[in-house]
Amino acid sequence: MAARTRDDAPVSAGVVDVPLRTRLALYRCCVELRLFEQRAYRMFMEGLVKGTSHLSIGQEAIAAGFGVAMRPDDYTFATYRGHAHTLARGVPMTPVLAELLGRENGLMKGKGGSMHLTSVEHGVMGSYAIIGAHLPIANGAAWSAQYRGTDQVAVCFFGDGTTNIGAFHEALNFAVIWRLPIVFVCENNLYMEYTPIHHVTAVEHPAADRAGAYGLDPLIVDGNDPDAMYAAASLTLARARAGEGPSLIEAKTYRHGGHSRADPGKYRPDDEVQNWLARDPLPMYRDRLLDIGATAAELDGIDTEVEALVNRAAEEARAGAEPGADLVMTDVWADGGSAWRN
Amino acid sequence: MAQLTYREAIARGIAQEMRRDESVVLIGEDVAAAGGVFKGTVGLLEAFGPKRVRDTPISEQAILGAAMGAAMTGMRPIAEIMFSDFFAVCWDILANQVAKSRYMTAGQMSFPLVVRAGNGGGLRFGAQHSQSVENWMMAIPGLKVVVPSDARDVIGLLAAAVRDPDPVVFLEQKALYPVRSEVPDGEIVDTLGTATVRRPGGDATILALGNMTPRAVEAADELARSGIECTVVDIRSLVPLDTRTILDEVSRTGRVFTVEENPRLCGWGAEVVSIIGEEVFWDLDGPPVRITTPHIPLPAADALEDAAIPSAERIVSTIEKTMNP
Numbered sequence: 001m002a003a004r005t006r007d008d009a010p011v012s013a014g015v016v017d018v019p020l021r022t023r024l025a026l027y028r029c030c031v032e033l034r035l036f037e038q039r040a041y042r043m044f045m046e047g048l049v050k051g052t053s054h055l056s057i058g059q060e061a062i063a064a065g066f067g068v069a070m071r072p073d074d075y076t077f078a079t080y081r082g083h084a085h086t087l088a089r090g091v092p093m094t095p096v097l098a099e100l101l102g103r104e105n106g107l108m109k110g111k112g113g114s115m116h117l118t119s120v121e122h123g124v125m126g127s128y129a130i131i132g133a134h135l136p137i138a139n140g141a142a143w144s145a146q147y148r149g150t151d152q153v154a155v156c157f158f159g160d161g162t163t164n165i166g167a168f169h170e171a172l173n174f175a176v177i178w179r180l181p182i183v184f185v186c187e188n189n190l191y192m193e194y195t196p197i198h199h200v201t202a203v204e205h206p207a208a209d210r211a212g213a214y215g216l217d218p219l220i221v222d223g224n225d226p227d228a229m230y231a232a233a234s235l236t237l238a239r240a241r242a243g244e245g246p247s248l249i250e251a252k253t254y255r256h257g258g259h260s261r262a263d264p265g266k267y268r269p270d271d272e273v274q275n276w277l278a279r280d281p282l283p284m285y286r287d288r289l290l291d292i293g294a295t296a297a298e299l300d301g302i303d304t305e306v307e308a309l310v311n312r313a314a315e316e317a318r319a320g321a322e323p324g325a326d327l328v329m330t331d332v333w334a335d336g337g338s339a340w341r342n
Numbered sequence: 343m344a345q346l347t348y349r350e351a352i353a354r355g356i357a358q359e360m361r362r363d364e365s366v367v368l369i370g371e372d373v374a375a376a377g378g379v380f381k382g383t384v385g386l387l388e389a390f391g392p393k394r395v396r397d398t399p400i401s402e403q404a405i406l407g408a409a410m411g412a413a414m415t416g417m418r419p420i421a422e423i424m425f426s427d428f429f430a431v432c433w434d435i436l437a438n439q440v441a442k443s444r445y446m447t448a449g450q451m452s453f454p455l456v457v458r459a460g461n462g463g464g465l466r467f468g469a470q471h472s473q474s475v476e477n478w479m480m481a482i483p484g485l486k487v488v489v490p491s492d493a494r495d496v497i498g499l500l501a502a503a504v505r506d507p508d509p510v511v512f513l514e515q516k517a518l519y520p521v522r523s524e525v526p527d528g529e530i531v532d533t534l535g536t537a538t539v540r541r542p543g544g545d546a547t548i549l550a551l552g553n554m555t556p557r558a559v560e561a562a563d564e565l566a567r568s569g570i571e572c573t574v575v576d577i578r579s580l581v582p583l584d585t586r587t588i589l590d591e592v593s594r595t596g597r598v599f600t601v602e603e604n605p606r607l608c609g610w611g612a613e614v615v616s617i618i619g620e621e622v623f624w625d626l627d628g629p630p631v632r633i634t635t636p637h638i639p640l641p642a643a644d645a646l647e648d649a650a651i652p653s654a655e656r657i658v659s660t661i662e663k664t665m666n667p
Contacts, residue, residue, distance in 0.1 A: 075415070108447050108450070109448040111445060112446040112447060116446045116447070118443075118446070118450055120414075120450045125414060125415075125451075126447065128439070130434050130438050130439070132403075133434055133435060133439050135407070136403050136405075136407020136408060136410075136411070136435065137410045138407075139404065139407055139408050140407055140408040140410050140411020140412040140414070141414065141415045142411070143411065143412055144412040147367065147393065147417065148417075166403065167404075167434075170399075170401035170407075171403075173401065174398070174401055178396075330449070331444055331445050331447075331449035333484075333507075334444070334454075334507035334508050335507075336449065338483070340483075340581050340582050341584075341585045341617075342582065342583075342584060342585060
């Protein structure tokens with residue numbers, strides 16, 4: 001079992017029994033998220049990506065662990081830092097990157113942008129850019145699954161800063177009293193935007209220390225360990241599917257860059273950054289897989305394939321047309337239009 | 343044909359739709375066991391059971407979030423926000439999430455949900471439980487806004503709202519809850535975006551909404567005694583807006599008055615009058631006049647609240663002074 005209470009030692013690979021085949025899928029997913037985000041960053045710097053963007057570099061293991069463990073018909077609710085969670089559900093790279101570039105071949109034809117990635121056909125039920133909003137909304141999807149008796153589970157990702165907004169508390173209470181099939185995943189990267197989370201939070205563990213208030217177990221997981229995240233995901237998804245109600249996970253992690261495109265992250269002490277870079281999930285996981293029998297050629301092969309995927313996505317996104325101005329007036333209403341009068 | 347109160351019509355309308363469609367569910371504070379604080383949902387728990395009629399905590403964001411998440415995954419929830427003033431504590435979910443998500447996702451998602459709320463003054467509840475917030479609602483692209491003025495319209499417009507594929511804010515005028523009116527037997531389904539002429543008259547058009555509609559009719563009856571014949575148009579639906587009926591009636595009479603319970607600034611009548619000014623200006627025989635609650639928070643005392651919200655007397659005197667200066 002990957003989940004642990006807050007005073008336990010970090011979960012080690014040794015106590016998590018994840019088959020190699022699954023681990024290779026986790027590795028591939030982490031590589032996809034890393035290389036995609038690096039390319040998105042580069043395209044930002046080239047002025048191709050407009051607006052803002054929030055990258056998950058360093059935090060890939062969380063989205064990957066859930067992405068690999070979830071059933072295709074489960075629901076994902078992500079935040080404005082949602083590229084990784086979207087890709088981890090199998091959404092192709094080209095429409096995601098094209099959306100960042102504001103092209104017509106974007107996931108939402110350029111109407112949403114980086115912060116609102118959505119692909120209903122992949123169960124990605126939206127990326128939400130107002131802190132906390134999607135927790136109650138994810139409850140609604142979980143309630144619907146419960147009502148319809150489909151065994152689907154909603155997984156709702158959010159940051160540590162979200163634990164201090166009212167919607168977090170409303171949603172947790174609501175999910176528990178209705179015994180909803182939902183997993184709340186707090187990605188605690190130690191900073192709410194530019195401020196250390198412990199400067200603005202009454203408790204040490206922003207999610208786990210609040211869990212008890214709602215009758216939930218305080219689960220803290222190493223968010224830089226794909227195996228631990230996969231195991232925690234499997235456990236909590238199974239619980240939800242079995243009708244045992246919601247779970248709240250606090251995944252400890254670190255973003256390698258700043259909060260958003262405009263932020264170099266200079267407010268973080270050098271030694272802290274160095275410590276976390278030394279715990280970069282990708283090289284750590286690669287070493288672990290080599291230790292347990294994966295070959296370097298096999299892993300290099302995955303790297304090369306993913307690199308090619310990213311290259312192709314970048315070309316296809318760049319080649320996408322600017323959306324036509326007629327799209328401005330579409331899709332306000334279900335009839336496809338925007339008329340408000342006769 | 344039966345005489346039904348506005349509040350009884352709410353339960354009948356919800357029951358009509360819940361019987362027809364398993365995906366219709368009702369949630370809100372005190373809506374199940376208690377039958378609603380305004381007794382608008384009496385009997386529904388008994389009729390449809392606790393899976394479909396569900397009490398919630400005092401968590402307005404959780405209520406609207408649940409409705410939104412359920413709607414995007416195939417259900418047709420009806421959520422109650424007890425007092426429309428409380429939209430202020432869940433405005434993000436309604437204004438930022440429900441209203442915009444279809445557009446932002448290029449039509450990937452649908453939100454066939456209805457949010458009901460008790461709206462408006464007349465009950466002496468003071469400034470935080472008496473507001474008319476229809477103008478907040480219509481300011482947000484992506485929300486449909488409906489305000490019935492009698493029992494028949496409650497059922498018909500509620501049915502139309504439930505069956506509509508888009509989010510509809512359904513504002514119930516609290517002052518009308520005890521008012522009885524005739525309701526035909528059998529299923530009633532109305533059409534969103536249609537105004538109703540409540541009373542014909544050739545001299546002026548009064549545009550009214552919700553609880554202002556019966557007051558406008560009362561005022562028009564009074565004005566008729568002094569020889570001023572007014573048409574009263576019940577707007578019923580602010581979004582979509584039946585501009586055709588409005589403009590036709592205004593053009594025909596040449597004079598227009600709005601009667602609005604919302605506070606003056608950016609009230610619904612401001613938009614309607616601007617449309618009239620742009621499109622039928624040359625049919626007007628005089629300037630449009632708006633009769634509204636002043637731009638104030640509502641006071642609680644009987645005398646003060648009555649002085650603030652447009653009354654039949656104020657409508658009569660304003661129209662008389664304007665028509666016969």
